[in-house]
Amino acid sequence: MPTASPADDSSVIKDDFGNPGNSLEAFLGYNLKRAFNAIHANLMLTLRAFDLRMVTYSALVVVVERAGLRQSQLADALGIERANTVAIVDELVNRGLISRERTPADRRAYALIPTSAGRDLCARAMAADRACEAQIKACLTQEGVRRLIADLGRIEEAAQIVLEARTKN
């Protein structure tokens, strides 16, 4: 067993498994988190110009694309709890980007409708996001980007299936 020895910035690390470098680098979770963090930092900077956060941006896009959906459907789409959509929807409503409309069919529910200002801000934010991502994606070929996104979809699906199998037991 290797003994503990002082490390410095330039040291080459050898772990207990004989791999060079940081052994976390073989993990998908580690690499996904690092890549996402870097993309996320860019997105936050992009959205700051529109006074949006990632969650308000995502919510606005969903409402623009699925006009009329209910808050509970928005929660599902964002993968968060219904309770947490309240403040998000409040913020978008107060800024005049979307509106809550009572539905005649079910008086418990609201239909979320984008305003024209909301559709406009959404389109401009998405354009800025797309422009930033285009710069980043330039490190791969167009085919490479397409493949990467497809692979991420497969990984997500596989991870969900594995998770379901594990939580059923």
Added chain:
Amino acid sequence: MPTASPADDSSVIKDDFGNPGNSLEAFLGYNLKRAFNAIHANLMLTLRAFDLRMVTYSALVVVVERAGLRQSQLADALGIERANTVAIVDELVNRGLISRERTPADRRAYALIPTSAGRDLCARAMAADRACEAQIKACLTQEGVRRLIADLGRIEEAAQIVLEARTKN
């Protein structure tokens, strides 16, 4: 301009850009977040058996692999602020997984050293993590996984370069 119409779960969405489906699906950030969330849910379940969270797990792995490093180096490695390492290191020390040793060279600093219990728990947690990831990675070929991880690295690097260029202005 398409008018707002009620959406339901089975509706096919057409956005203002003429793309079928959810237009966020063309964004790397969106796909990275979804894939990471699914992997992360599995990792949390895996780590629960060892009473570790993602951040304490990562910290333990770094200390095991770079025995003797200082807390500020750990903060750099984890990409968090020095201040936040205190509670994390406290937790690992209190559980007997690592120890804080005063360095003779610099009496301000601590050297973080894994205990044998810490090395053992780390190895077992990593083995469980690896087993879970192997199940998920099975949705791609071995070559596909290697390529995916390489692409994620390129994306991270490109995103960091783009971010630096944007923040310098």
Added chain:
DNA sequence: TATTGTTATACTCTATAACTATA
């Protein structure tokens, strides 16, 4: 009874500012 939106609350993760002890 079940569901929609809501309120209150708590916990995790992370950042910032200010302190202490060393350098």
Added chain:
DNA sequence: TATAGTTATAGAGTATAACAATA
């Protein structure tokens, strides 16, 4: 003056539980 660790605190982001109105 600068750095390592620390403390206190605040702000996101998210989860759970309980409630009123409605189905």
